[in-house]
Amino acid sequence: MAPRGGKLGRTWRLQHRRGIWLKLPLALASHVPVAASSGFVFHHAEQDYVMMTHWLEEGKPCTLPPGPTHQVGVGALVLDKGGKNILAVQEKSGPLRGTGVWKMPTGLLDVGEDIGAGAEREVKEETGVSARFKHLIAFRHAHAFAFGKSDLFFLARLEVEDDSSLQPCPHEIAACDWVPLSLFLSQPRFLASPLYACVYDLCRDALPENEGKARPVTAIMGTQLKLGFKPGAAWLYHTSEWHHKKHGGKSEGEDGLEEGKGLGTTSGGD
Structure with missing residues (x-):
């Protein structure tokens, strides 16, 4: 493995590759020194593997995304x-x-x-x-x-x-x-x-006896929605005003919406 100037490195450049990702499982951890001596650096690690990267475009800033931040x-x-x-x-x-x-x-x-x-x-x-989760403060x-x-x-x-x-x-x-x-x-x-x-102070505003008294309270609520472009769903967090606008002032479940349809499943207080 010698990407800097070796045959593999030249092949990658001919293929117009700008950066290389190398995932080494724990069983191959002994290869880490070889990869490091060939220009690879650590990106991140989990219990069962280490991820290394090598940026091929010398003189240009690396644009590979960083590890967990x-x-x-x-x-x-x-x-x-x-x-x-x-x-x-x-x-x-x-x-x-x-x-x-x-x-x-x-x-x-x-x-x-x-x-x-x-x-x-x-x-x-x-x-x-x-x-039970109600909303974010x-x-x-x-x-x-x-x-x-x-x-x-x-x-x-x-x-x-x-x-x-x-x-x-x-x-x-x-x-x-x-x-x-x-x-x-x-x-x-x-x-x-x-x-x-x-x-x-924000916690005081979120107490039941204080909600809406001194000033309107805006809660950060969550709605689970299907992604649509691929399987799965995600939580969208938004203001309580948006929730009331979409639900027409109804409480959770009154409008008959189901998970993944319309608003989906909403967590939050009125």
């Missing part, structure tokens, strides 16, 4: 059925371990997992509580997080389905409880951060 996390705002207490946890591991600080259930999405499904899973895993975009990658964090509003019992995850959570909103939203550690102070 972001990790995606979710946090869940869940109130009890009385609407006075928030579901909160204390970390057993992580940056808040041992501080006594209460936080919302949070975590990273799994590969191929939707935002709402990930929020529901994290709540169930960390606290044992069943809750906000999202945060930051850089230089884990492994030097950027980070997207989505804050979701979930509707509790069963608040009768709490079962903290023994591996990740030191404690979980229904914490009074006044206590949770007044924690100095978060209020000292301009970012989190704003997040908490």
Whole structure:
């Protein structure tokens, strides 16, 4: 394998190839040094393979797409059925371990997992509580997080389905409880951060007693739609105003729309 000046490299250039992708399964990992000495560089790796690339057009900028640039996390705002207490946890591991600080259930999405499904899973895993995704409150975009990658964090509003019992995850959570909103939203550690102070203000607006009082509340809702040009579906996230416009003010399910038809399956509160 000698693409720089060897026969294979000349063949690729005659074929007008600009860049080469080389996927080496774990069983062929011993070939990585050979590929590297021939001009290939690492692109990304998974548990069972490594992907390498080689840009053939010397003197021109490489236009091959980069490897994964972001990790995606979710946090869940869940109130009890009385609407006075928030579901909160204390970390057993992580940056808040041992501080006594209460936080919302949070975590990273799994590969191929939707935002709402990930929020529901994290709540169930960390606290044992069943809750249903309602809408997004906000999202945060930051850089230089884990492994030097950027980070997207989505804050979701979930509707509790069963608040009768709490079962903290023994591996990740030191404690979980229904914490009074006044206590949770007044924690100095978060209020000292301009970012989190704003997040908490948005959480207050999302509370049932505040929705639409001080100002109209715009929720970020999700609708699952078929792709059309190929099999499968994806979630489109949009404002609640668009939802009400399309549904004519009806609540979810009243217009008889089915998944993949018209609006498809919608998650979100009115």
